[in-house]
Amino acid sequence: MNFVLYIQGIENGFYTYSSDNQRYCVGDHVWVNFRSAKKIGIILYEDMASNHEFKINKILGKVEEQLPYSCDLIKLFLWIKKYYLCNFGDVIGVSRPKDIKISYSKRIIFNKGIIPMNKNERNFIEYITKKKSAAKTTMVNKFGKELLNKFIKIQVVLENNTIKENKYLKNRENSIKYKYSSKKSHLTKEQEEVKNKILRGNKKYYLLKGITGSGKTEVYIELVKDALERDGGAIFLVPEISLTPQMVDRFQREFEELAILHSNLTPKERATEWKSIYLGEKRVVLGVRSAIFAPVKNLKYIIIDEEHET
Structure with missing residues (x-):
């Protein structure tokens, strides 16, 4: 799947990048390589063209600490750019405070059981089956990052990232x-x-x-x-x-x-x-x-x- 991106700080046009999966959405901030430098891009819309006369680089990953823009906001930004003949970066710049960050609560959730191949895997399965879910940091500390990534890849467990709850929202x-x-x-x-x-x-x-x-x-x-x-x-x-x-x-x-x-x-x-x-x-x-x-x-x-x- 191909996406059209705005590359932060580059105002001479939009650029097409590809993804091997569909986990990216319009409005997401993503990491890309741009002219030998790693930069942040914002996904504007899906590129529906079937053929391109240029090489399409791949998206490297999502910028997790950045809040995505909604599809409606992206459409509004594009309309403003066209109507007022201004830079897309100028529109983005006034839409929210600069460098605003968010914190995620990263949790590992049990998804399905498998036959463990060794003691460490058995302990992992027993622990997450009993707990149903646990903080990602806890799972890494107890069982190691390599085993956790293996079980995420084969979907024994799922990784869930949610914005940390604000104290005012805990009790309505x-x-x-x-x-x-x-x-x-x-x-x-x-x-x-x-x-x-x-x-x-x-x-x-x-x-x-x-x-x-x-x-x-x-x-x-x-x-x-x-x-x-x-x-x-x-x-x-x-x-x-x-x-x-x-x-x-x-x-x-x-x-x-x-x-x-x-x-x-x-x-x-x-x-x-x-x-x-x-x-x-x-x-x-x-x-x-x-x-x-x-x-x-x-x-x-x-x-x-x-x-x-x-």
């Missing part, structure tokens, strides 16, 4: 998720009509027009609360100049799970907020235009304030 009842002010805003008749029209409507886009102080923000806040009640999330975008302490304070009073994204955040602060959104700890994002890439779970609304300045 104790999580900061879903916490917001239950106090309803006192909407005017006109505001209530607008809110209900959006909630009950079947259109994808709505334009709210009103002078400053007419109460548009109150309608937005009630829509965001509706999203949270339906296990969803929302992104509220404002121009940088509009992201004032007063606006931040207004939203923080309403939503304890609020994530704030703007240009003055340090790389560490940006990474912390991004991870909290990705893990589902925070489902409401208040930010500048680049916050459109925030990985909000079950996104219900994207609200663009001061749309005429976009």
Whole structure:
């Protein structure tokens, strides 16, 4: 199977690489050889061409500590590159914090039994059969990497890599998720009509027009609360100049799970907020235009304030 890749730092085109198996997906970060150097590539789409007039190098392996991009995001990145005539790397660069890493919990899971050939193999089979699953480091320490790899290859055991669970996600009842002010805003008749029209409507886009102080923000806040009640999330975008302490304070009073994204955040602060959104700890994002890439779970609304300045 062949894939078309973007090679990080190379902006003069995309490149085709091959894989002997189908364990790679669109959005994965992979290691490749590129002009005698080992580089990271991002899989953009499957190359369906049957013949090529050039040699196709193989993908070396997956970059395990990098979060993959979703297929929808990759499609969006490609559209932005084409529409704005910009470098693909520039689009990728603003979509998430630089060098964001994740930790995996690597576990070995029992899959099927075999007749052991020696004492070490018998001990291995007895241990994993009893435990059903165990940490990979434990299995390596007890039985050695060579034997473990052998049993993985013949599928006696399976290797399962999952993102380590965040403390806020261990107990849903104790999580900061879903916490917001239950106090309803006192909407005017006109505001209530607008809110209900959006909630009950079947259109994808709505334009709210009103002078400053007419109460548009109150309608937005009630829509965001509706999203949270339906296990969803929302992104509220404002121009940088509009992201004032007063606006931040207004939203923080309403939503304890609020994530704030703007240009003055340090790389560490940006990474912390991004991870909290990705893990589902925070489902409401208040930010500048680049916050459109925030990985909000079950996104219900994207609200663009001061749309005429976009």
